[in-house]
Amino acid sequence: MKLTEIPRVASLGKEDFIRDYYKSQKPVVIENAIKDWPAFSKWNLDYMKSIAGDKIVPLYDDRPVQHEDGFNEPHATMKMAEYIDLIKREPTKYRIFLWNILKEVPQLQKDYNYPDFGIKLMKSLPMLFFGGMESHTFMHYDIDLGNIFHFHFEGKKKCILFPQSETQYLYKIPHSLITHESIDFSDPDYKKWPALKKAKGYKADLGHGDVLYMPEGYWHYMKYSTPGFSMSLRSMAKNPKNLARAIYNVAFMRHYDVLMRKLKGQKWIDAKNEKAILKTNSIL
Numbered sequence: 001m002k003l004t005e006i007p008r009v010a011s012l013g014k015e016d017f018i019r020d021y022y023k024s025q026k027p028v029v030i031e032n033a034i035k036d037w038p039a040f041s042k043w044n045l046d047y048m049k050s051i052a053g054d055k056i057v058p059l060y061d062d063r064p065v066q067h068e069d070g071f072n073e074p075h076a077t078m079k080m081a082e083y084i085d086l087i088k089r090e091p092t093k094y095r096i097f098l099w100n101i102l103k104e105v106p107q108l109q110k111d112y113n114y115p116d117f118g119i120k121l122m123k124s125l126p127m128l129f130f131g132g133m134e135s136h137t138f139m140h141y142d143i144d145l146g147n148i149f150h151f152h153f154e155g156k157k158k159c160i161l162f163p164q165s166e167t168q169y170l171y172k173i174p175h176s177l178i179t180h181e182s183i184d185f186s187d188p189d190y191k192k193w194p195a196l197k198k199a200k201g202y203k204a205d206l207g208h209g210d211v212l213y214m215p216e217g218y219w220h221y222m223k224y225s226t227p228g229f230s231m232s233l234r235s236m237a238k239n240p241k242n243l244a245r246a247i248y249n250v251a252f253m254r255h256y257d258v259l260m261r262k263l264k265g266q267k268w269i270d271a272k273n274e275k276a277i278l279k280t281n282s283i284l
Contacts, residue, residue, distance in 0.1 A: 001188065001196055003160060006204040006212070014118030017213075022119060022147070025215035027161055029204050033211045034151060039111035040209055043153045045084050045227060048130075052105045053081030061093035062136065064181045065269060087132030087227040095137070095224075096130035101231070112151075112231070117213075119147060119235045127232050131157075131224035136186070138221070139170065139179040143249045145217035145242040146234040152206040155228030159212060160185050162201040162219040169199040170219060171280045174272050175257045177249070181273075185221040195280045206230075216242045 008029045012021075021028045034040050058074030076094065078086075086092055101108045102124065114121050141164070142148065150159075162170060171180040171193060180193075188196050205225070206212055214220055216237045222230075237243045260268045 001160075001185075002198075002200045003203040004201070006159075006161070006202045008204075012117075014116055018118045021213060022117075022215075025163070027202050027204075027215060027218065028213050029206070030211040030213070031209070033115060034112070034209055037112045039108075039151075039153070042111055043229075045088060045154055045229070048229065049081050049084040051108065053079065053084075055080045055104055057083055057096050057099060057130075059083065059094040060097045061095070062138070062181075065176075065178075066266065083130070087130070087135075090132075091134045092132040093135050094132065095135050096128065096229075097137075099128040099130070101126045101128060114233065115149070117149070119238075121149070121233050121235050122146075125234055128229055129222075129232070130227075130229040131222070132227050133224055136221065136223035138181055139183065139185050139219055140177050140221075141217050141219045142234075143177055143254065144234070144246040145237045145249075146246075147216055147237070148212075148214040148218075149233045150206075150212040150214060150230055151232070152208065152210050152212070152230045153228060154208055155224065155226035157206045157228060157230065158186065158223045158225055159204045159206060160201060160221040161203070161214060162199060163215070164217045164219070166199045166201060166219070168283055169195040169280065171195065171276045173276045174279075175253055175260070176272065179219070180276050186223050195284055217245070 006027045006029050008031060011032050012028065012030050017028075020026075056077050057080050059076040059078055061075050063075065083094070083096065086094070114123060139160070139162075171183060172178075173180060183193055183196070190197050201219075204212060216239055237246055
C-alpha cells in the first residue's frame with residue numbers, strides 16, 4: 001500500500017488547524033496539545049485499574065462477524081482490573097471498544113478538557129479504547145463519519161488511515177462499516193487482495209500524549225505495539241454528503257443489516273464477503 005507518514009507538529013493553534021487540516025480534510029498528529037491536562041501525568045494502566053478496577057467492561061477480539069452477532073455486541077466481559085492484569089501479563093486479542101467515560105467513571109472528566117481546535121466537539125461522547133500487545137481493530141470507519149481527535153496514553157500504537165476516496169480499493173463489505181475481515185492491513189497479502197496496491201493512505205505511530213486528527217469518515221486501522229489505551233472526542237460531519245450518509249447509517253443501514261442476518265443467517269454474511277471481493281477486484 002502507498003502510505004504517507006502523517007505530518008507531526010509540536011503544537012497547533014485553531015486558525016492553523018482549520019486552514020491547514022480541517023478545510024483540506026488531511027490528518028495530523030499534534031504532540032504537545034494535552035501536556036497541561038492532569039490526564040497527561042496521571043493516566044496510565046495502573047491508574048485506570050485503581051479508579052475503575054471493579055467496572056465490568058465489554059471486550060472484543062478479531063473473530064469474523066457471525067450472523068447471530070448484534071451490532072457492536074461484545075465477545076466477552078471482564079472486570080477492568082482483571083483485563084488490565086491480562087494485557088500487562090501477556091499478548092491478547094481482547095480490546096475494549098467505545099467505553100463511555102461519562103457513564104462509567106464520571107470523575108475522570110476532571111482530568112481533561114475539551115480543546116479549542118476551532119470546531120465544536122460533542123461533549124456527550126468521550127470514549128476510551130484499550131488494547132494489549134498485537135491486538136488490533138478491523139479497518140473501519142465510524143457510523144457518524146465524524147471528525148475525530150484520538151488522544152493516546154501509555155505505550156505505542158500503529159495507525160493506518162484512508163480517506164473515503166480510496167474505498168473502491170479496500171474490499172468494503174456491503175451494508176457495513178468494515179473491510180473484508182481476512183485482510184491483515186499491517187502485512188497485506190497482495191496476491192489475495194491485489195486492489196490494495198492501488199490504495200493511497202496514511203500511517204503514524206502514536207505515543208503517550210499524541211493527538212491524532214482523523215477527518216470526516218476516514219477509514220482507520222489501529223494495532224497496539226504495546227499495551228495501552230486512547231480516548232476519542234468527536235465533532236459532527238460538516239460535509240452535507242457525509243452528514244446525509246451518517247443519518248442513513250444510523251437510521252437505516254444498521255437496522256437493515258441486522259434484519260437480514262435474522263432472515264438469511266450466515267448466508268447473508270457470506271454473500272456480503274463474496275460481493276466485496278468481486279466488486280473490488282472488478283476495478284482491476
